[in-house]
Amino acid sequence: MRFADAAGTVRVGLRDADDGIRELDGVHRVADLLRLPLRQLRERVEQAPKAATHRRPDVTLLPPVDGHTEVWASGVTYERSREARGEESDSGDLYDHVYTATRPELFFKAVSWRVVTHGEPIAIRADSELDVPEPELAVVSNAYGEIVGYAVCNDVSSRSIEGENALYLPQAKVYAGSCALATEITPAWQVGALDDQWVRMSVRRRGMRPFDGEVPLAALRRGPAELVDYLFRGQPFPEGAVLATGTGIVPGMDFTLMAGDTVEIEITEVGTLSNPVVRGVEPMSWLSEARERPAARHPAAPESGPAASRGT
Template structure:
């Protein structure tokens, strides 16, 4: 399987940390995927990896074990790892929030403030992976994907790697009242992550091209590009605020906010397909559904498989 960059020709495969389930016996595991081949690591979970220093993690990844045959990829988070997100970190996201909101000045102030906007996004077991559906709420009439680079952070607050994130959002609900943010952002099918973690020592996350495309009946109805270089806040600052007043014993994923937002006359519809690509990190593709009923199978300890 080749990793795509933007929406151009595919490039050579990249190394990723992955979670998988063996196709033959269903045994779960953690491994390194390189050149399309998954090799096992001697750890029980990604959470266990995020209990290690980055230097120790790098040494462990340098000596993977046997090839895993017929590995089916799972969500790249497990255990007590939480997914958090940052908001209003790009000028475009500031403008978009101000366009939609009845309290527009709040977003202008938080963009300029010393303290960033951070919010809880998902427990590990609720995360959707590449190929699985993302959702729009049945009680929202204005919904968008939010393409973002996500930081994978260990328990020491060190950035260990990167993921592609789709931080699904109801613009209608958040726009009605900023205090409705949790309902606009946290619901079944609202958080999608790419299947593999790109190690931090393999890529510079400070200037990566981010691209999004939404297709409807095979036709692109919205697309855009930006760069992580346009982020207002450094990665280290976002991580520092996340770790200031809480412990993350199994690490955390922190999505860094979006620099891409469509005009107010665009909304996702059922059966749309959202594709997000970040150069050097990977690609994430998800069809769109409406409502929580599509996620009744999600339970703690129940793994959701990505497409082969």
């Protein structure tokens, strides 16, 4: 995990279940860890101090990506996602082909500084009429294309913009507030069989829950290793990459996110992620200043749930 201490210095450490944080000596960025082969990365993580060096109430948790690490995403990797794309678009056969094709759909999602984390706002576009959260397992890969960890991702999307024309996908998917990652990366060696894990999501609105859903990771048509392999075929990632693996939870066409909602996501054995929803660009303007000044993050991430306290 990344965090800023009381002086604003950004550090990297391991979070313990009791809210203690063990700083990794000599590691200044998560990107530095992702430059290492998996064996060396694991050794470096396991060399952390045995006793906590910081306490969670005294620090600001930051998104677990930095440097030149990029976030990418996969599309139409669950049957429900294929159905949903057909519901919103006149080009349903296009999504059917992507679902069954050998080559997966991969697209760029965010540079590291535009990623938000637990407790910080996600956004819906002001020029969109139909918007949804997309809860996804994120795979963290090092520079060698090895899977080193997992995280919880919310790939917030405009269904109306993508449905209008599939070529508008970048505008539907890539904008300020569209990408959230939980504060922790759970090391791959701490997670059991992925087919045994579940993704769950709830949307809270004025004391109600207008949407709840869950899906087993066993329903994922393409395995994480296959998706990472295709991602690394076309370009190098010298400081690693985060790849969201697609969503199997999509509300019906009668649901849209609204400003003031809160989206809560859990992936068993990986973590939790909760974000309030805002609308438009202005409420996300703090991201630019937060590139250099962690104290500008708005708001500071609150306490994470117990399921989010498993790893780096």
